[in-house]
Structures are given as structure tokens and as C-alpha cells.
Amino acid sequence: MNRTISALAATLALAGTLAACGGDKLDPSSPKQSVSTKASAAAKPKKLADAYTDKLEAVSDGSVADCQSPSSTACSNDLDAIMTVVDDLQNDIDANGGAAEYPKSTKQIAQMRAAHQKYQDNVCEGDPTADDPNSNCWGISNITIGSTTLTLSLKTDELTREAQ
Template sequence: MRHTTTIAALLLTASLALTGCTTDNKTATKPATKPSAPAKPVKLEPVWGPKLDHAGGTNAVAACAQPSSNACGRYVGDIMTVVNGLDKAIKKSGQKYPASTKEIAKIRSDAADYKANGCQGDPTAEDPNSLCHGVVGVTVGTTTLDLALTTDEIRM
């Protein structure tokens, strides 16, 4: 019996020595871990720039030369869909986009005025003194927003 106990103790000691385990927690070593490097901010302009260009661009500017047209109303809706998506992407990124955020606010304000003034379908919207010509801020806003987005990302 004494041999069995001695053999078991020797096997346990050998096993601990081979696996590097120890019963003393103070001398146990932990594997070295590298500190994680901060992640590079994801650039939004390569994704959202083309979307802004597609939603707005020269076709939207031309269509909204007649603010009452259904085509202008559709462009305003398309532009706002992209602008709202970009705004969500900016918030999700956790990065600061001050120039872009300012442009988004301007575009939203101009789109709200276009809607509040009942421009789409109103023949008086074509009058040069009509408040509906502010829709240019929405259509041209896609270009200025793209530039603001680029500027913000250069500053990161």
C-alpha cells in the first residue's frame, strides 16, 4: 500500500512538472497578451458619397427648377432617404463629423420647408418669389454634404 501511495505521489508530481502547473498561484505565469491597437475609423465617404451623388446630382437640380413637379418631389424624398441613412451611419460610427452634421441639418430644414409650403403639385411654386425655390438647398446640398464628409474624414 505504501508503494502505491508513493507511486501515485510521484506520478502527480511528474504530471504537474510536465504541464507547468503549480499549486502556488503566486508563481503561476500567465500568457502575455498584446494590448489591442485602437481601430482606425471606418471611412463613410466611399460608401455614402456615391449614394449622395446618385440621389441628387444634376438631374435633381434640373427637376427642381420646377419645384411643383412630381419629379422634384421624388428627388427630395430620395435625397432625404440617403441623408437620413448617412446621419445614422455617422451616429453609429462614434466619430465626430461636425461639418457633415451641420450640412445634414441645413438639408433637413430645406426639405421640411419644401414640404411645409406644399410645393409639390402647387402651380404657384414656380413663381420666382415662391418660398419653394429653397428646394435648391436640398438638391445642391448633396454635393456640399459630400464635400463636408470628405473634409471631416481628412481631419480624423
């Protein structure tokens, strides 16, 4: 009987050890897993191009056509929507290395902001003279087309980051 109990205890101990060592699933509360998950997240920088390409495409969809009349409310609304996404992107760029990590994107954002400021300074929305091709309101293409350029700049900056 003693041998049976000893054998049963040894078998249970061995089974417990094997279960602890041989399981394929990792315990999410395990400190070892938390550290390795955090380390891999730190090693892999956030891909802003993945996060912002669709957003920029969505808000800029139709903006080139809408802004054939810079004086229109539709154009103004499109520009504001694009610049809202651009502001969010700038915040993420600042949180992920800033202009040093995203030089082309930062330059493109600066051009877009300057064009938006010029549009606002010239009070283009609602001004019929804004639609004249010689008006100071046509720099908005730096925003409408610039949103596509910005996605390309993001991808280029991130490819450069990965290569380093």
C-alpha cells in the same frame, strides 16, 4: 531499426513544427488573428465619404434640372430620394462619433432637413405657385446642391479625424 524509427519520428516532429511556424497563411479561426483583425478594424474608423459619395451622386443626378419646377412630382421624388440617403448617413454618423466627429456634415444635414421641411410645410409639390421664383419653395437648392456640398463636408470631416 530503432534508430530509423527514432529518426523518422524526429523528422516528422520537426516537419510539423516548421509547418506550424513557417506557413504564410493565417488560420482565420486563430484567436491571435481574430484579435489583431478586430484591433485593426477598431483602429481604422469607417470612411463614410467612401460609402456615401456614390449614393448621393446617384440619387441627386438630374435633381437640379428636375427642381427648376419645384411643383413637379419629379422634383419631389428627387428630394425624397436624396433625403432618404441623408437619413441613412445621419444614422451612420451617429454610430461613428456623431456631430463631434462630423461637425461640418452634421451642419449640412441640418440645413438640408430644414429645406425639406420648409418644402413640405409649404406643400410645394403640385402647387403651380411654387414655381414662382419668389415662392417659399426655392430653398430646395439646399438639398439638390447640398448633396454635393455634403460629400465635400464628409471628406473634410474625415480628413480632420485622420489628422488628429
